[in-house]
Amino acid sequence: xxxxxxxxxxxxxxxxxxxxxxxxxxxxxxxxxxxxxxxxxxxxxxxxxxxxxxxxxxxxxxxxxxxxxxxxxxxxxxxxxxxxxxxxxxxxxxxxxxxxxxxxxxxxxxxxxxxxxxxxxxxxxxxxxxxxxxxxxxxxxxxxxxxxxxxxxxxxxxxxx
Amino acid sequence: xxxxxxxxxxxxxxxxxxxxxxxxxxxxxxxxxxxxxxxxxxxxxxxxxxxxxxxxxxxxxxxxxxxxxxxxxxxxxxxxxxxxxxxxxxxxxxxxxxxxxxxxxxxxxxxxxxxxxxxxxxxxxxxxxxxxxxxxxxxxxxxxxxxxxxxxxxxxxxxxxxxxxxxxxxxxxxxxxxxxxxxxxxxxxxxxxxxxxxxxxxxxxxxxxxxxxxxxxxxxxxxxxxxxxxxxxxxxxxxxxxxxxxxxxxxxxxxxxxxxxxxxxxxxxxxxxxxxxxxxxxxxxxxxxxxxxxxxxxxxxxxxxxxxxxxxxxxxxxxxxxxxxxxxxxxxxxxxxxxxxxxxxxxxxxxxxxxxxxxxxxxxxxxxxxxxxxxxxxxxxxxxxxxxxxxxxxxxxxxxxxxxxxxxxxxxxxxxxxxxxxxxxxxxxxxxxxxxxxxxxxxxxxxxxxxxxxxxxxxxxxxxxxxxxxxxxxxxxxxxxxxxxxxxxxxxxxxxxxxxxxxxxxxxxxxxxxxxxxxxxxxxxxxxxxxxxxx
Numbered sequence: 001x002x003x004x005x006x007x008x009x010x011x012x013x014x015x016x017x018x019x020x021x022x023x024x025x026x027x028x029x030x031x032x033x034x035x036x037x038x039x040x041x042x043x044x045x046x047x048x049x050x051x052x053x054x055x056x057x058x059x060x061x062x063x064x065x066x067x068x069x070x071x072x073x074x075x076x077x078x079x080x081x082x083x084x085x086x087x088x089x090x091x092x093x094x095x096x097x098x099x100x101x102x103x104x105x106x107x108x109x110x111x112x113x114x115x116x117x118x119x120x121x122x123x124x125x126x127x128x129x130x131x132x133x134x135x136x137x138x139x140x141x142x143x144x145x146x147x148x149x150x151x152x153x154x155x156x157x158x159x160x161x
Numbered sequence: 162x163x164x165x166x167x168x169x170x171x172x173x174x175x176x177x178x179x180x181x182x183x184x185x186x187x188x189x190x191x192x193x194x195x196x197x198x199x200x201x202x203x204x205x206x207x208x209x210x211x212x213x214x215x216x217x218x219x220x221x222x223x224x225x226x227x228x229x230x231x232x233x234x235x236x237x238x239x240x241x242x243x244x245x246x247x248x249x250x251x252x253x254x255x256x257x258x259x260x261x262x263x264x265x266x267x268x269x270x271x272x273x274x275x276x277x278x279x280x281x282x283x284x285x286x287x288x289x290x291x292x293x294x295x296x297x298x299x300x301x302x303x304x305x306x307x308x309x310x311x312x313x314x315x316x317x318x319x320x321x322x323x324x325x326x327x328x329x330x331x332x333x334x335x336x337x338x339x340x341x342x343x344x345x346x347x348x349x350x351x352x353x354x355x356x357x358x359x360x361x362x363x364x365x366x367x368x369x370x371x372x373x374x375x376x377x378x379x380x381x382x383x384x385x386x387x388x389x390x391x392x393x394x395x396x397x398x399x400x401x402x403x404x405x406x407x408x409x410x411x412x413x414x415x416x417x418x419x420x421x422x423x424x425x426x427x428x429x430x431x432x433x434x435x436x437x438x439x440x441x442x443x444x445x446x447x448x449x450x451x452x453x454x455x456x457x458x459x460x461x462x463x464x465x466x467x468x469x470x471x472x473x474x475x476x477x478x479x480x481x482x483x484x485x486x487x488x489x490x491x492x493x494x495x496x497x498x499x500x501x502x503x504x505x506x507x508x509x510x511x512x513x514x515x516x517x518x519x520x521x522x523x524x525x526x527x528x529x530x531x532x533x534x535x536x537x538x539x540x541x542x543x544x545x546x547x548x549x550x551x552x553x554x555x556x557x558x559x560x561x562x563x564x565x566x567x568x569x570x571x572x573x574x575x576x577x578x579x580x581x582x583x584x585x586x587x588x589x590x591x592x593x594x595x596x597x598x599x600x601x602x603x604x605x606x607x608x609x610x611x612x613x614x615x616x617x618x619x620x621x622x623x624x625x626x627x628x629x630x631x632x633x634x635x636x637x638x639x640x641x642x643x644x645x646x647x648x649x650x651x652x653x654x655x656x657x658x659x660x661x662x663x664x665x666x667x668x669x670x671x672x673x674x675x676x677x678x679x680x681x682x683x684x685x686x687x688x689x690x691x692x693x694x695x696x
Binding site (some may be wrong): 011017029041042043044045046047065066069071073074076077105113116120121125132133135136139140142143144145149151152153154157158160161 | 162223230231232233238244245246247248251252253347349353357358376399406408409470471502503504506507508510512515516517518519521522524526527550551552554556593594615616617624
């Protein structure tokens with residue numbers, strides 16, 4: 001498939017990993033929720049309240065926002081995003097490509113942070129663009145919500161009568 | 162607040178939301194126009210005024226001022242191509258393009274520049290477009306400036322723009338005020354999410370209402386899929402109704418027949434439609450030489466609030482680094498600023514976790530400059546290429562080469578120097594390895610060493626041009642200077658895809674002016690009436 005090859009310009013190593021992940025494709029979205037639930041608190045550290053009853057609810061709302069954002073992308077892009085999360089969700093490729101050795105819910109913030117930095121500064125374009133997709137989806141979902149605006153001094157849109 | 166478009170619909174304008182169709186349709190018209198943005202809107206008004214029966218096909222939804230609630234969460238998925246996340250094939254460039262009735266004119270930031278004289282002169286000398294001289298084009302720009310109420314912005318700039326003016330002036334770099342296509346503008350700052358007060362003179366409040374009043378039909382949520390050709394003529398356009406989600410076809414087809422077809426889907430979708438249709442392309446030019454003004458971003462922090470979300474988004478610019486270099490030499494750039502809103506800013510800004518949160522907490526004190534690089538003139542600046550994915554959707558390859566990065570480094574240096582001169586206490590390029598600088602001296606050292614590469618240095622675009630280039634001969638262009646396709650006799654291209662290079666300025670007025678000329682010529686050709694006196 002052209003799209004898969006495009007996403008995998010990294011060459012052989014990346015291609016092998018994705019093929020492994022695709023063969024072991026987890027149930028639709030099942031893997032994505034687990035991965036995002038682990039990634040969101042780390043990506044949003046400093047923005048998400050560190051503790052308190054509201055925190056799990058905010059993570060869920062961010063997750064919903066990410067799902068909505070993915071739903072608004074072109075089908076070909078949605079497919080690529082699906083491949084990205086397959087890669088992260090399947091244990092073997094999670095370990096090899098992301099360096100996350102424990103299942104996502106047990107991964108420490110430090111391990112997840114190392115994963116984000118390793119992809120962000122990777123020499124492979126595929127991994128850099130994977131990091132960028134996670135970054136844009138999670139921050140976009142967070143700052144789209146009016147309840148996040150007070151913390152950044154944004155008054156929201158003016159009233160037009 | 163009045164909503165003149167809804168009033169027009171109530172008064173009997175013909176609009177079909179194709180997502181609501183339950184049965185297949187066949188529609189006949191004199192002219193079918195694909196796309197309702199700058200090119201499609203102007204064409205519709207002029208052809209409808211000539212008495213022709215017009216159908217306008219738009220893939221995006223019809224949204225009007227009552228819908229424009231200034232929320233990014235709704236505006237981006239609703240009004241932009243691919244939820245404002247359209248990207249080049251390697252994901253290195255994010256592209257903002259409208260996809261709604263009015264196209265990009267519904268969501269642009271209103272900057273209205275004539276095609277720079279040096280660009281027109283280059284087209285004359287390098288592309289054989291002898292008839293598109295500065296003097297010949299001037300009346301068309303003047304006519305569209307009047308039609309769309311283009312005028313120098315009379316209100317003082319917001320602090321985001323004022324900082325560009327202050328810093329540049331401090332350094333002896335001349336700046337100027339931006340002409341905007343607005344009427345009784347409230348100076349809100351939300352042009353990018355659709356104008357809630359109908360002040361912006363987009364196609365949604367000008368040419369499209371004029372065409373609809375003359376009896377034109379608008380069909381929204383209808384994707385032009387492919388042309389059917391017979392010999393050297395297009396006989397029909399096959400189109401797919403979209404579901405209300407705007408993403409998936411509903412399964413209902415619409416078949417459009419016309420004497421003449423005008424393609425105005427923008428510089429990615431227009432060449433893609435011709436590629437899907439396997440249109441004649443004997444010289445292999447279709448979809449090639451697509452330009453973006455690939456844009457660099459520099460963000461600074463100020464002690465005082467900047468509030469870059471409020472006030473006219475773009476009111477100050479500098480062409481100093483375009484005007485004082487050879488047009489085909491090392492790439493020049495135009496300096497402007499973008500409006501900042503939480504989603505656009507947070508997704509563009511580098512980093513994650515506490516580092517990102519810290520920058521976001523200073524959102525209101527952030528000032529950002531853009532450098533729009535003029536591509537398509539230097540022999541090594543050949544732009545990108547539109548091709549098709551397996552599912553027929555368009556994909557733009559745009560390699561960023563050393564010629565580009567050399568200009569990018571100069572641009573990042575220039576923007577940082579201006580921001581420090583304007584009073585910034587901290588400046589960073591939007592770049593994954595940059596941690597920011599506390600002084601111009603520090604920035605100068607740091608930026609000289611910064612590795613510049615795709616997906617490390619953030620590059621964005623809101624100006625897509627080229628792919629169906631006009632030229633004097635079929636050997637080097639897809640259409641002639643009137644937008645007429647060289648091989649398909651009843652097909653014209655009326656959008657930014659006809660530009661043989663980038664414009665070197667925000668392109669909307671370049672499209673309006675050229676299309677006003679070409680639609681007038683087309684109207685004369687189709688009706689047998691006299692050409693406009695202006696020609």
